[in-house]
Amino acid sequence: MSALSRRHLVTMAAGIAAAAAVPRAVFAQAPAAAPAAAPAAAGPFVLPPLTYPTNALEPHIDAKTMEIHHDRHHQAYVTNLNNLAKTNPQLGSSAIINVLGNLNALNDDIKFAVRNNLGGHANHTMFWEIMAPNGGKPEGEVLAAIDKDLGGLEKFQTDFNAAGGRQFGSGWVFVTVTKEGKLAIETRPNQDNPIMDGKRALMGNDVWEHAYYLNYQNRRADYLKAWWNTVNWSKIAERYAAAKAGTLEV
Ligand SMILES: [Fe+2]
Numbered sequence: 351m352s353a354l355s356r357r358h359l360v361t362m363a364a365g366i367a368a369a370a371a372v373p374r375a376v377f378a379q380a381p382a383a384a385p386a387a388a389p390a391a392a393g394p395f396v397l398p399p400l401t402y403p404t405n406a407l408e409p410h411i412d413a414k415t416m417e418i419h420h421d422r423h424h425q426a427y428v429t430n431l432n433n434l435a436k437t438n439p440q441l442g443s444s445a446i447i448n449v450l451g452n453l454n455a456l457n458d459d460i461k462f463a464v465r466n467n468l469g470g471h472a473n474h475t476m477f478w479e480i481m482a483p484n485g486g487k488p489e490g491e492v493l494a495a496i497d498k499d500l501g502g503l504e505k506f507q508t509d510f511n512a513a514g515g516r517q518f519g520s521g522w523v524f525v526t527v528t529k530e531g532k533l534a535i536e537t538r539p540n541q542d543n544p545i546m547d548g549k550r551a552l553m554g555n556d557v558w559e560h561a562y563y564l565n566y567q568n569r570r571a572d573y574l575k576a577w578w579n580t581v582n583w584s585k586i587a588e589r590y591a592a593a594k595a596g597t598l599e600v
Pocket of ligand 1: 423560561
């Protein structure tokens with residue numbers, strides 16, 4: 351069972367605005383108008399706090415975008431999951447990787463909502479974690495894997511940005527990692543996550559418009575390029591080691 355799914359008794363942080371949107375609403379692109387605020391639903395799912403201030407990634411990602419993205423969009427996925435868990439308590443007591451890796455085991459009436467909202471929760475939890483101000487550069491085993499599997503850092507970044515740019519509509523561009531430490535660039539639509547295909551994401555960038563539209567408008571390519579300044583390479587090194595040890599979750 352993951353640490354995230356164990357947090358049954360953790361109270362939602364007071365004052366965090368939440369959007370009690372129906373699952374279908376998570377597909378909506380909401381670059382400027384945030385979802386309507388509503389009280390957070392108490393339950394087993396918890397919004398992980400940012401470990402840096404919302405303005406820490408400026409000028410590459412502005413504070414308002416971080417605030418709306420984390421406090422409203424990610425909170426909406428968490429709120430939706432807690433509402434789903436009221437009638438499906440097994441969701442809150444199961445490891446996220448087990449649920450996302452076995453979506454077909456879910457009843458049809460919740461499968462779509464779980465895919466979107468638990469996928470969104472997993473994706474964004476990873477996303478906040480792998481960013482930081484002054485995140486350094488890839489080193490050691492991660493750099494060696496980038497050189498071996500992705501053609502070196504410069505080619506990797508060019509190919510990753512191109513893949514993120516090609517993702518039509520909303521979605522993510524990931525680097526997946528195997529237990530042997532092999533890397534690959536892969537995209538997913540909506541809030542899908544490589545866990546759904548039995549894989550693990552080492553890192554990833556959110557190419558939903560809500561991730562960049564306030565500052566970059568339609569210039570996704572500029573956002574993808576600037577985003578590299580926010581990457582937390584020491585955290586990615588930790589995730590790489592965890593992937594090889596078989597302990598990487600979301
Ligand atoms: Fe997002």
